[in-house]
Amino acid sequence: MNRVLRLFRQRTYAFALLLVVVLLVLNVIVSPSLFGLERLPATLATIAPFVLVAFASTPSMLGGGIDISVGPLMVLVNCILVAVLIPAGLGSVGIALPILLAISAGIGALNGVLTTIVKINPVITTTGMLFVLIGVSLTIAKTPVSAPDNWTEPLADTVWLVPGAVITIGAVALAWFLLNRTAYVRNLLATGESDTSAYGSGVNVTAVKILSYTLGGLFAGVGGIALTAFLQVSIANLGTTYALLGVAGAVLGGVSLLGGRGSMFGALLGGLAIYLIQQLLTAAGVAPTLIVLSYGLVLVLAVILGATLLNPRKR
Amino acid sequence: MSDHASITTSLTTPQPPDRWTRVRSAALQRPILQLVVLVAIAVWLVVLVPSLPTNPRAITSLLVVAALLAFAAMGQTLVVILGGLDLTLPGYIMIGALLAVDGTAKLGLPLPIAALITVVGCGAVGAFLGFACHRWAISPLVITLGAGSVLSGLAFFLSGGDYGKPAPDPLRALASAGSTTFGLPVPPVIFIVLGCAVVIWIVLTRTSAGRRFYATGVNPRAAGLARINTSATWTTVFALSGALGGLAGMFIAGFGAGWSQGMGDPYLFTGLAAVLVGGTTFASQRGSFTRTLIGALILTLLSTLVLAYRLKEEQGLILYGAIIIAMVAIYGRERHVRDRF
Numbered sequence: 284m285n286r287v288l289r290l291f292r293q294r295t296y297a298f299a300l301l302l303v304v305v306l307l308v309l310n311v312i313v314s315p316s317l318f319g320l321e322r323l324p325a326t327l328a329t330i331a332p333f334v335l336v337a338f339a340s341t342p343s344m345l346g347g348g349i350d351i352s353v354g355p356l357m358v359l360v361n362c363i364l365v366a367v368l369i370p371a372g373l374g375s376v377g378i379a380l381p382i383l384l385a386i387s388a389g390i391g392a393l394n395g396v397l398t399t400i401v402k403i404n405p406v407i408t409t410t411g412m413l414f415v416l417i418g419v420s421l422t423i424a425k426t427p428v429s430a431p432d433n434w435t436e437p438l439a440d441t442v443w444l445v446p447g448a449v450i451t452i453g454a455v456a457l458a459w460f461l462l463n464r465t466a467y468v469r470n471l472l473a474t475g476e477s478d479t480s481a482y483g484s485g486v487n488v489t490a491v492k493i494l495s496y497t498l499g500g501l502f503a504g505v506g507g508i509a510l511t512a513f514l515q516v517s518i519a520n521l522g523t524t525y526a527l528l529g530v531a532g533a534v535l536g537g538v539s540l541l542g543g544r545g546s547m548f549g550a551l552l553g554g555l556a557i558y559l560i561q562q563l564l565t566a567a568g569v570a571p572t573l574i575v576l577s578y579g580l581v582l583v584l585a586v587i588l589g590a591t592l593l594n595p596r597k598r
Numbered sequence: 599m600s601d602h603a604s605i606t607t608s609l610t611t612p613q614p615p616d617r618w619t620r621v622r623s624a625a626l627q628r629p630i631l632q633l634v635v636l637v638a639i640a641v642w643l644v645v646l647v648p649s650l651p652t653n654p655r656a657i658t659s660l661l662v663v664a665a666l667l668a669f670a671a672m673g674q675t676l677v678v679i680l681g682g683l684d685l686t687l688p689g690y691i692m693i694g695a696l697l698a699v700d701g702t703a704k705l706g707l708p709l710p711i712a713a714l715i716t717v718v719g720c721g722a723v724g725a726f727l728g729f730a731c732h733r734w735a736i737s738p739l740v741i742t743l744g745a746g747s748v749l750s751g752l753a754f755f756l757s758g759g760d761y762g763k764p765a766p767d768p769l770r771a772l773a774s775a776g777s778t779t780f781g782l783p784v785p786p787v788i789f790i791v792l793g794c795a796v797v798i799w800i801v802l803t804r805t806s807a808g809r810r811f812y813a814t815g816v817n818p819r820a821a822g823l824a825r826i827n828t829s830a831t832w833t834t835v836f837a838l839s840g841a842l843g844g845l846a847g848m849f850i851a852g853f854g855a856g857w858s859q860g861m862g863d864p865y866l867f868t869g870l871a872a873v874l875v876g877g878t879t880f881a882s883q884r885g886s887f888t889r890t891l892i893g894a895l896i897l898t899l900l901s902t903l904v905l906a907y908r909l910k911e912e913q914g915l916i917l918y919g920a921i922i923i924a925m926v927a928i929y930g931r932e933r934h935v936r937d938r939f
Contacts, residue, residue, distance in 0.1 A: 403926050403927055403931060406880070410867065418918075425910075572754035580744070581744070
């Protein structure tokens, strides 16, 4: 028993992994067709926004900050692509993709500058940014605009036999894997654990933090593209819904809100778990009202469990 | 020898701060900036809409909207001073509205009993959250988010999707814009919020409980070593946040035609905006409910101004966000790592 507990304490993602395995088994029992080979690309495309919003929340949280504006940023990217770029004739991959990624990384970087150089509390900065982003999204496309045929459609299906969602999630995962080869991720974790200690050890805390918010924004940009691929309409009114989904997914995946602990793999599992909970309850015919309730219960229980039984730190 | 003495004096006695530093810290101690912004927006609004000051009905409805926003943000103010964040608010509001409307209409509960159930129920949930956050050092963000989903889901489920009923008449008499207080053409909810503001001001600044509360917010460890029961402080404050959130839900149901799914969501972020614009920042000794009151007035006048310019609601949101960041950049900046090292 103690060895099992120790394993869970050392591997922050272990709890989320267990949750995902249990939920997968239950899902397959309730609706066996969901993970059938022909439906797999469509299922993965539904999962991608959940996972990517958790990914986007993770870098800033690892650095001891928080960014609750990544969800609205995803929605903004979706609105810009569907309601601005495509109608203006700038909808091709070569033009739209760099524009969208530059905008999202720029907004992330602005969050980073405001929290580190202007030194505003990250919750306040990103709450302010949340208002701005939701306002801009609603200004661009108050009512849903549906997208004509465009390059994002294959991302919800398959691209050369590879499911499109594997490409969007894989792009972010690959970027993080490469960053893991550099000193950056270790510096980020050190900053999140204790920024004063990291500063004293010669880490450029300001640059590390700004880059973490920029990466969050960039990942949210990819998430916005995955969202567009799956929906093919603009959904400006979903901004607040997505705002806290990412933080919830990351925390469920073992990323600590206090900074310094957690992994991208955990965030992947956390986002997946949130999708699987909702999918399981929907497939089991539970009323939508009870889905909200049980999703909340899982969050509360997971957070308390993570802070008590599975907490590696002696207080 | 006298040289040594003067050097020692200059090293040990603190230099009196220069005039600018004194003016600046005095201005930051009080919500002066907020008052200036409030007056500026009010003047701007009157210049733009000259008929406004002569229309008492318009003024009371503005004040009721501001009062409801301030009421919803009351618990959040206390939680933010303590250094936390309570995202359960939409859930509390939904439960309060459910009991105010369905509780009285379907179950036949008298209004005071419905209010009592709201206060006890939401207070108990809040107490649990506050205790859990303190006991296991949990960041309140995700656990309160989860609890908010549980309460909203519970309210939807219990209502069975039927939101048609209006709020009972006594409640509407308290909160709707056309009602009167003892013959005065001002709705009672405004006096209730002002009364709460006075009580909170007295408790926070004139009692030892208030001192303990600020001490816990600024430095929980130091407060604990000074034998303050920080666990009790967290539990009480979150319980208060729950009870006040539930009551706010009852008033909001009384103000509008009824209640609906998702009616609490706007109050969460706008309420937080009122707290922040008022100048209460996380774990600060400068936070107070008076500031939130001013913040709620600023935001309400600002949204009226946005409407007066024929801008849309969503462009108002952009302005809200910019104002939060600008205000906090002026008065609420944190210290650089270098200075904490």
